[in-house]
Amino acid sequence: MAGVVAVGWFHQAHGHRQTAVAPDPIRVSAVAASVTDVPVYIDSLGTVTPTRTVTVITQVNGILRSVDFSEGQTIRKGQVIARIDSRALEAQLLQAQGTLRHDQAVLANAKLDLQRYQQLIKAGSITQQTLDTQVATVQEDEGTVLADTGNVNNLQIQVGYCTIASPVDGVVGLRLVDPGNYVSSTSTTGIAVVTQLQPATVIYSVPEDDLGRIRRAMSHGEVQVLAYDRDGKSLLAKGSLLAVDNLVNTSAGTINVKAVFPDSGSALFPNEFVNVRMQVDTLQRIPVVPTTAIQHGANGDFVFVIGGAGAVVLRNVKTGPVKGDDTAILDGGVKEGERVATDGADRLDTGSLVKVMAH
Incomplete structure (x- = not known):
């Protein structure tokens, strides 16, 4: 009897093992990694500064x-x-013009007398002292006319003011x-x-550690600068780097930079705060994956790469600049064409079987 029970138990257990089924694959969305050029930006908060403010x-x-x-x-x-009200100054100007005319007439008369004295001295009719006195008189009258002219010019300027x-x-x-x-x-x-207001300029500060990248970018030509609104969503204007300050702020470890926006219209208003993005480099043909595919853990950033058999592999990656909805992968942790899971990562682990529902 005991042997019959044992045999029955064996067959029952063996039957259960034969009918056990594998777990269903986890449904996920996935996107294949692509290769593209990714611009490298330095982001900062800037203040719109008018080209000139004149009181x-x-x-x-x-x-x-x-x-x-x-x-x-x-x-x-x-x-x-x-x-x-210029009436008082205009009256003074008329008075000065009258004085000038009077002294010009005196000078003209003195010059005529000098011409006569120069003829009389040849005939011996006057002394040399008389001639010398008349020469000095002409020079004195010329000085008076010159001073009168300066006074008239000054009053004309005052009236113009x-x-x-x-x-x-x-x-x-x-x-x-x-x-x-x-x-x-x-x-x-x-x-x-x-x-x-035109052209508008924006002053912003960047970390001093970025100064080398900025200098290299400037050596290659015009450095593009983008101005966004406070939310960082709406592009207000496109411009270029104008100048870098000559001193580092030692208390903050930053340096001031100025960008110019020639065609900003009314988008940039003086003393307005804007978000600034300055392009200092471009990564050529770099792998990118959707930002939503990147997970964060104790050992850094990682993604779930989907293999050909539908099994996922957790792969640590070094992330780089963001371009739109994609993030660059700097260490080659993901190759072009490899599929990465973009959702459902909280249910995944290395070896998990997945079924891709959307790309």
Whole structure:
């Protein structure tokens, strides 16, 4: 009886082993690694800086007669933006012009007398001292006329200062002084501030360790710089590297860099913060995989590579720059054409069998 039970148990257990089935493959999405050129960027936060900011200050004292601009208006270089009462200066100018004419007449008469004295000295009708005195008189009158001319020119300039024009193309800000107020050349407030917006520039800082890469990029030609909005999603303008500062900030370990954006339009506004991407290199024909395929662990970054039999292998990789939705693989850890899992990685391990559902 015991032998019958043992035989029955053996057959039952043996039957269970024969009917056991392998686990179902894990369903994943996969993408084949490709090879492409990947630009290398240095990212930073920058501040839009106007090309020039000019505080318009009067050069003469007087009553502000008119303000000839609208706040926020775009103006051209030489466009009149304010006028100061010039009547007092114009009166002084007329007086100076009258004095000049008087002294010019005196000089002309002195020169005629000198010509007569030069003839009389030959006939012995006058002494040498009389002639010498007349020569000195002519020179004295010439000095007086020269001083009068300078005074007239100075007053003409002063009258010209009463018409204030913009020194640059740009946008004028809010009015700082209302018509009717007395303005002075010693005031630091000014009448208005004109900001030149084109071309726009952006100043940003980069780590001093990147200085070598920047210098190498500059030696190869123009260095492209991209300006994005605060979210880093919308491209605002394309420009190029203009200059690198001559000193490193020792307290922060950074150096300031300036980029210029010639065709930014109204996308870049003075003192606005923007995200800056400066291209300093290009990796030629480098393997890339979707960024979603890269996992992070205690031993670094890794991907799951899918073999021909559907088994996955965990492979550590060294990641590089990002291009769109892809990330460069720098150490050759993934070859072109190899498939990597892009989702379901939390259920995978080396040797796991997978079924690729999407590419």
